[in-house]
Amino acid sequence: MRDFARSDSSAVQEQLDRLGRLSVPEGRLGLDTIRALLARLGDPHKRLPPVFHVAGTNGKGSICAFLRAMLEAQGYKVHATISPHLVRYNERIRVAGELISDERLAELLAEVLDVGEDLNPSFFEVTIAAAFAEFARVPADACVVEVGLGGRFDATNVLEPEVLAACGIAALGIDHERFLLAPEEGVPEAPMARIAFEKVGIAKPGVPLIALGPTQSAAAVIFEVAERVGAPIIMEGVDFRILADGQNFAVVDADSQIVLPLPSLSGAHQVSNAGLAIAMLHHQRSIPVSHEAMVKGVRSARWPARLQRMAEGPLTGGREVWLDGGHNPSAGLALANHFRGQRFHLVIGMLSAKDPASLVGPLGKSIASISVVPVPGHEWHGVDVFGPEARSAGSLPEAFEKLPRDELPVLVAGSLYLAGEALRLNEEFPD
Incomplete structure (x- = not known):
């Protein structure tokens, strides 16, 4: 699968053309290439502010938008990387609240492509290496990172427990079958269980893992992997609930009830996405976020091209x-x-x-x-x-x-x- 990108900046376009020529060997899996690339850049992924890492089939981008809006409503500077971009490649790298400038983007992509030329990295590996390099260079209070594809072998999965505030798993469904359901020994065979296995691959020891309630078979896989990894698992429908009426919704667990206005984003499914973002903030301990900031963020979040x-x-x-x-x-x-x-x-x-x-x-x-x-x-x-x-x-x-x-x-x-x-x-x- 290949992404395409165009820019009105000739300097950026020169680097995007280089990105477009990258060709990854068929069947190559694993994190070795992205780790080698990051090592040549000084391992920036180990020097990030607290990271909220989000995987899933549907809604992960919206969840990232809610997280960023609530964190920024608290007054924090937030880095964010999402995919794909809609109009400009710059959308993939948001630095301390602002889309990366053309001038800096051209310099950054050139640096990453130059140091990794012999590694044959993918479009997405270069993008994530560039994002993490810039996030480590520019001071901020938090990072929001969206998984590109799957989770287990996604380039973002180099993130280590020391920088992670919380991991989230959005709604699951069948998508990208060629990549996520490819035959492999030692993995679940049932499609939804296999999808869950790939997504829960982002779980890390000691890092809260918050998940929207999946099917029974998918939930069993998530619980099994989380327990094996040592990630505290907080599951919707088991550990918390998301309830809504005509004007408000609430995230409810055994000890608390967080009541908020309905999200600004259209669609009933956005209540679940906002609820997961709130649960992620509630169960992490790296960076405090007030109820007032949650209210403001839920009302102000924007996420283009989603209803x-x-x-x-x-x-x-x-x-x-x-x-x-x-x-x-x-x-x-x-x-x-x-x-x-x-x-x-x-x-x-x-x-x-x-x-x-x-x-x-x-x-x-x-x-x-x-x-x-x-x-x-x-x-x-x-x-x-x-x-x-x-x-x-x-x-x-x-x-x-x-x-x-x-x-x-x-x-x-x-x-x-x-x-x-x-x-x-x-x-x-x-x-």
């Missing part, structure tokens, strides 16, 4: 347009829940490795029309897989031009890469 109501702009015009980068069955169910009882026009682009039915199926009769568009820079599903009523368009602007002139909302969905293109065309740039 985002797009602004009026060059792409959307005066229409009500929603944007979501989800691309698996769990995302389809979340979208179906959000649009329950409401019809809409679907503009969709999906990578060829994804299953269109997993997203479109749950939306069912809510779809008034389907317009299928390319995902720029990637192999994508053509119109034929979306059913006889679907129609094709050569781009997002063309799809919008062809939509019926009615009052129905529009949902752009199917890929985070497509979501990034929508934001770029509408001149909404994540900050």
Whole structure:
């Protein structure tokens, strides 16, 4: 799997072109390359402020957004690394609250690519090495780190107990089957149990591991690995609950009840994501966060392309347009829940490795029309897989031009890469 990136800065683009030429040998697994690369940079991952490390299939980016918002509401300077980016590669590296500048990014990528040239690192390994190098250089109070893929062999999993404040596991689901369900001896065979095994690979001795309640088979794997590693496990449904009504939600355990307003991010599933972020802050002891900061952070968190109501702009015009980068069955169910009882026009682009039915199926009769568009820079599903009523368009602007002139909302969905293109065309740039 390869990421793509473009920049208006020629200095940054020169380094992104170098990143784009990286080619990882098929089947290479493990953390040896990222550890060797970091060693040449002085092991910056061992000199980070307290780190909140988040894995999962769905929602981990939202959880990171809630964590950052609550920590910043407390007045802390926060580093953060997320993936993928939507419009600019800079989104992957947030330094003390600000996206890394083009000038510094060009210098940093050049340094990492130069020292690791003979190691044949991946796009993501270079990105994480660069992020950790900058995070160790610039003072801050906390770090929020999103796992890229899986957990056990993800480049972020070089983080050691000494720098970790808490680890979190978001909602689990089947995704990235080629990588996460590849045959291997000594691992669970059942798909959900195997997914859980990969995600819980981020568990570390003595570091609180907080997880949203998975299926029974997945929970058994998480408990088994956590116990073997020596990570204190706090599981939703066992050790705490997340309860919600029409105006508030609460994170409740045997000793406390934290009541907060409903999250600013759209979708009922965001209550669970915010609840996990709060539970992570509650069970860590590295950096205090007040109830007031939690309230402010839950209300102010932003996370583009996750059930985002797009602004009026060059792409959307005066229409009500929603944007979501989800691309698996769990995302389809979340979208179906959000649009329950409401019809809409679907503009969709999906990578060829994804299953269109997993997203479109749950939306069912809510779809008034389907317009299928390319995902720029990637192999994508053509119109034929979306059913006889679907129609094709050569781009997002063309799809919008062809939509019926009615009052129905529009949902752009199917890929985070497509979501990034929508934001770029509408001149909404994540900050």
